[in-house]
Amino acid sequence: MVRRSSGEQVALYLRRLIFDGRLRQGDRVPQDEIARTLGISRIPVREALLTLEREGWVTIKPHRGAFIGALDEAAVRDHYTLYGLIYGFAARRAIQRHTPELAAGLAAICAALDGESDPATVGRLNHDFNRLILETASSPRLRAVLRAMVGIVPGNFFELVPGSVEVERAGTAAVLAAVRAGDADRAAEEYAVMLSRQGDLVVELFKSRDLFPAAA
Structure with a gap:
């Protein structure tokens, strides 16, 4: 905990x-x-x-x-774009400092995600996936940047955001494929795509809860 x-x-x-x-x-x-x-x-x-x-x-x-105040749609999208850039950078570093355990560890996590629907379990597996990428990247500066960022969905992301489990499952599988291929650019791009799609879902959720300011 x-x-x-x-x-x-x-x-x-x-x-x-x-x-x-x-x-x-x-x-x-x-x-x-x-x-x-x-x-x-x-x-x-x-x-x-x-x-x-x-x-x-x-x-x-x-x-x-x-x-x-009120977060606007652009702020929410920027938030997830930044997450995508940061984790994409971590994925680049992880591939450059590739260890034999990286692809195997990510594959095991993706296998556990396949078919998993429990939000708490998906949240734990998401944490494990990102943590393995960060540990392999071995960049204290990256960790410092991530500590300064706080999730804007209060609670279990995968429970509160409809469709997020499916995006996570597809996105992590795409990152794994890039890691296996040793393609750092593709890994960074897949992370960016995954987090951008999660951002789209959060925008729709916030709109449904009327959390954005009314248009002038």
Whole structure:
């Protein structure tokens, strides 16, 4: 299990309130109420709001408080495009530093994904696939960049985003084929395509939840 700081837990809680429509664009974030609900001081709440402001979820107005903003469609697509670029870069490095265990390990994960529909299991396998790529790439800088990025879907991605399991299954199989061929460019491209398609699904989900600002 991933251990989260109090601030990270508050940020996840707030993302969920927004995702569920309990806090809407323009609403003032009830900081005292959130602190009481979670049984914490206001310090982690303020930490969470700073994080969410960087991500575009809230706007902090001096002497007035924090207000719910709205991610637009372009911001969501940019988020997944960046993920695709980062993991694509990792795949290039992994192929350049190829180890005998890489293709075999990725193949075992893809085999486990084949036909798997349980969201929790798919999430674990997705983590294992990406982790093996990153470990083989052996780039501390890549890890630092990824730590600075936070998923914008609060909860189990594969449970909440319809169609994401199928995209994951096809995408990881395509990356594996490129790794087996030793084709770094193709591996990077397949990662970019997979994450772009996941981004498309998130955009549709957010539209269905009316999370984007109304067109002017």
